Amino acid sequence: MRRIKEYCGLFGAYNTSDASLLTFLGLYSLQHRGEESCGIISFDGTTFNAHLGMGLVSEVFDAEQIAKLKGHQAIGHVRYSTTGSSALRNAQPLFVDSNKLPLALAHNGNLINSKELRESLEGKGAIFQTTSDSELILHLIMRSKEKSTEGKIIEALKKIKGAFSLVLMTKDEVMGIRDPMGFRPLCIGKKDESLFVASESCALDLIGAQRIREVEPGEIVIINKNGLRSVKYTEPKKKYAFCAFEHVYFSRPDSMVFGETVHLVREKLGRQLAFEHPAKADIVIGVPDSGTSAALGFARESGLPFEVGIIRNHYIGRTFIQPQQEKREFGVKLKFNILKEVVKGKRIVVVDDSIVRGTTSRIRVRSFRDMGAKEVHLRISCPPHRFGCFYGIDFPDPKKLIANEKTTKEIEAYLGVDSLGYLSLEGMLKCFKHPASSYCNACWSGDYPVKIKCADKFVLERVKK
Numbered sequence: 001m002r003r004i005k006e007y008c009g010l011f012g013a014y015n016t017s018d019a020s021l022l023t024f025l026g027l028y029s030l031q032h033r034g035e036e037s038c039g040i041i042s043f044d045g046t047t048f049n050a051h052l053g054m055g056l057v058s059e060v061f062d063a064e065q066i067a068k069l070k071g072h073q074a075i076g077h078v079r080y081s082t083t084g085s086s087a088l089r090n091a092q093p094l095f096v097d098s099n100k101l102p103l104a105l106a107h108n109g110n111l112i113n114s115k116e117l118r119e120s121l122e123g124k125g126a127i128f129q130t131t132s133d134s135e136l137i138l139h140l141i142m143r144s145k146e147k148s149t150e151g152k153i154i155e156a157l158k159k160i161k162g163a164f165s166l167v168l169m170t171k172d173e174v175m176g177i178r179d180p181m182g183f184r185p186l187c188i189g190k191k192d193e194s195l196f197v198a199s200e201s202c203a204l205d206l207i208g209a210q211r212i213r214e215v216e217p218g219e220i221v222i223i224n225k226n227g228l229r230s231v232k233y234t235e236p237k238k239k240y241a242f243c244a245f246e247h248v249y250f251s252r253p254d255s256m257v258f259g260e261t262v263h264l265v266r267e268k269l270g271r272q273l274a275f276e277h278p279a280k281a282d283i284v285i286g287v288p289d290s291g292t293s294a295a296l297g298f299a300r301e302s303g304l305p306f307e308v309g310i311i312r313n314h315y316i317g318r319t320f321i322q323p324q325q326e327k328r329e330f331g332v333k334l335k336f337n338i339l340k341e342v343v344k345g346k347r348i349v350v351v352d353d354s355i356v357r358g359t360t361s362r363i364r365v366r367s368f369r370d371m372g373a374k375e376v377h378l379r380i381s382c383p384p385h386r387f388g389c390f391y392g393i394d395f396p397d398p399k400k401l402i403a404n405e406k407t408t409k410e411i412e413a414y415l416g417v418d419s420l421g422y423l424s425l426e427g428m429l430k431c432f433k434h435p436a437s438s439y440c441n442a443c444w445s446g447d448y449p450v451k452i453k454c455a456d457k458f459v460l461e462r463v464k465k
């Protein structure tokens with residue numbers, strides 16, 4: 001029961017006899033980026049081999065399946081549906097079985113001009129198999145009149161708008177591509193003579209590959225028998241739009257994203273939070289997992305002891321059936337348990353990464369009180385969320401975001417905390433490595449770096465299956 005869902009995770013392997021196994025492991029590390037479906041496509045010199053399914057990587061793949069995905073190159077995808085429903089037909093990688101250019105594609109992000117593109121392509125006779133925006137990219141590539149594969153891809157990239165990190169595979173190449181604003185992360189790794197692309201560096205760590213660098217915004221990295229080649233398909237931008245929420249919440253703390261280790265960024269956010277909103281308390285507790293690093297920073301900055309006060313259960317299956325009564329409350333208890341002996345009789349600071357609707361936070365605060373906490377001071381390591389995301393993150397309807405309904409004082413009263421403090425936008429942005437103008441912060445500020453025309457996640461969906 002995650003409050004805000006991630007979008008997708010990508011992985012690609014080139015020139016290794018274990019391409020599918022390493023892709024499986026890469027996806028395993030990227031599971032937090034999408035839990036609904038996953039897939040791997042490999043190429044063995046003659047045939048493209050595919051296996052895709054609904055569920056977690058460990059549920060969809062076993063040793064037998066992986067052994068069938070033969071070849072020295074493979075790409076993989078974990079998905080949460082940010083556009084299109086979560087049906088199997090929308091699982092990725094997508095594949096075009098064409099004599100001229102057989103092509104597999106995996107996409108992370110969200111196109112903001114998908115409706116216009118789909119209408120235009122359908123007007124020209126295109127037939128779509130999925131309701132996801134990613135398929136549009138394949139259609140645009142296949143319809144291009146350019147002669148070279150590179151030319152076709154560049155022509156397609158110039159027609160799409162929004163957030164996209166892509167991993168593509170042809171018969172002899174694996175490619176990593178980032179949109180011109182760089183919304184979503186994508187990095188390159190190397191191990192001996194093999195090259196890899198991955199959404200986050202934690203996937204490279206697991207397979208023992210060295211992270212070389214990020215795919216740059218507006219860059220195509222082409223990996224083939226000649227090694228690695230870079231093609232810039234747009235003019236360099238003055239402004240980028242790295243998703244700030246990757247640092248606050250989405251990415252794994254052990255990943256290096258946008259040039260920084262996520263754990264260390266979160267620790268800085270916690271320090272800044274302590275500076276902006278100090279609290280008179282006995283201990284500091286982080287809400288696992290993404291609140292932990294910020295809590296550590298808060299504790300260090302304020303000189304208060306950091307304590308483990310909440311234990312998270314990581315083993316909740318997707319199909320867990322909850323009792324109907326008090327469903328929500330039970331769901332929170334199922335996932336988090338509070339250490340009574342740690343909080344009893346104490347004034348506690350609880351550091352969390354965000355408040356969305358407020359329901360979960362409210363239940364948790366009540367549990368702290370039930371366990372005997374004397375005072376509960378809640379600190380949030382980013383500003384209040386007031387706007388939706390159209391670049392690949394699934395926020396609830398902005399009307400349901402608590403910060404749109406209530407002032408901070410009212411939220412404080414609703415949650416039943418002794419005090420509440422959000423990190424300021426300026427404070428958050430100054431904890432990052434790059435200048436503030438390099439980050440998207442639209443879900444807090446409403447300042448969208450790429451103009452939005454259509455906000456409907458299911459805009460391409462006509463027949464729900």
Ligand code: SF4
Pocket residue numbers: 183242243244245246388389390391392393440441442443444
């Ligand atoms: S709106 Fe928020 S979640 Fe979406 S890309 Fe921008 S910073 Fe990230």
